[in-house]
Amino acid sequence: xxxxKQSPQSLIVQKGGxxxxxxxxxxxxxxxxxxxxxxxGKGPALLIAIRPDVSEKKEGRFTISFNKSAxxxxxxxxDSQPGDSATYFCAASIGGGATNKLIFGTGTLLAVQx
Amino acid sequence: xxxxxxxxxxxxxxxxxxxTLQCAQDMNHEYMSWYRQDxxxxxxxIHYSVGAGITDQGEVPNGYNxxxxxxxxxxxxxxxxxxxxxxxxxxxxxxxxxTEAFFGQGTRLTVx
Numbered sequence: 001x002x003x004x005k006q007s008p009q010s011l012i013v014q015k016g017g018x019x020x021x022x023x024x025x026x027x028x029x030x031x032x033x034x035x036x037x038x039x040x041g042k043g044p045a046l047l048i049a050i051r052p053d054v055s056e057k058k059e060g061r062f063t064i065s066f067n068k069s070a071x072x073x074x075x076x077x078x079d080s081q082p083g084d085s086a087t088y089f090c091a092a093s094i095g096g097g098a099t100n101k102l103i104f105g106t107g108t109l110l111a112v113q114x
Numbered sequence: 115x116x117x118x119x120x121x122x123x124x125x126x127x128x129x130x131x132x133x134t135l136q137c138a139q140d141m142n143h144e145y146m147s148w149y150r151q152d153x154x155x156x157x158x159x160i161h162y163s164v165g166a167g168i169t170d171q172g173e174v175p176n177g178y179n180x181x182x183x184x185x186x187x188x189x190x191x192x193x194x195x196x197x198x199x200x201x202x203x204x205x206x207x208x209x210x211x212x213t214e215a216f217f218g219q220g221t222r223l224t225v226x
Contacts, residue, residue, distance in 0.1 A: 006156070032213070034213070041219070042219055043206075043218050043219050043220055044217050045217065046214045049213060089156060096212065096213055097212060097213040098145050098209070098215070099145050099147040099208040100162035100170075102157075104156040104158075106155060107154075107157075
């Protein structure tokens with residue numbers, strides 16, 4: 001039972017390009033949508049998060065776009081850099097980002113080529 | 115700034131052996147969880163705790179036991195390891211109403 005579907009599974013982008021990762025959810029009760037970034041050999045770390053009362057949130061080169069009616073949200077990485085090469089997980093939860101409430105997507109392995 | 119500390123980082127077990135994965139956090143977080151990460155399957159919740167003495171099952175609890183005697187520690191026990199438990203295991207902690215889960219660096223377990 002996969003409540004959060006993430007695509008693509010892997011992504012190759014040239015340096016300076018835009019990386020886009022998409023997620024879709026089914027449960028309309030979800031009210032918190034974080035993205036986690038994981039470097040090889042490390043644990044995931046919170047990158048950026050959004051609540052459904054806004055359609056977009058931007059932090060530096062990272063932007064979340066949220067479409068409540070379509071039950072979809074996406075991560076955009078502008079001016080992608082080799083240092084952005086990592087695995088990205090979307091997640092959804094009800095009532096905040098506490099660790100026991102997060103439902104994760106299957107992850108996207110991003111490679112940014114120099 | 116230790117955060118969430120997991121030990122060991124790597125472990126090889128034979129089928130049927132038992133072991134305990136250790137997890138400790140120094141942020142005074144009430145909530146702690148164990149996840150396993152497998153290729154193409156993301157992070158799946160094994161067990162979690164909302165405070166000392168309180169634990170509950172997640173999505174994939176079979177074959178694992180947990181206990182929480184202190185706020186700081188949340189060990190994960192494999193009673194009889196199976197090859198299907200080959201995975202990378204992550205411990206995480208958070209505040210009850212927090213917006214961020216803090217993860218350890220993981221334990222890569224191989225069961226042969």
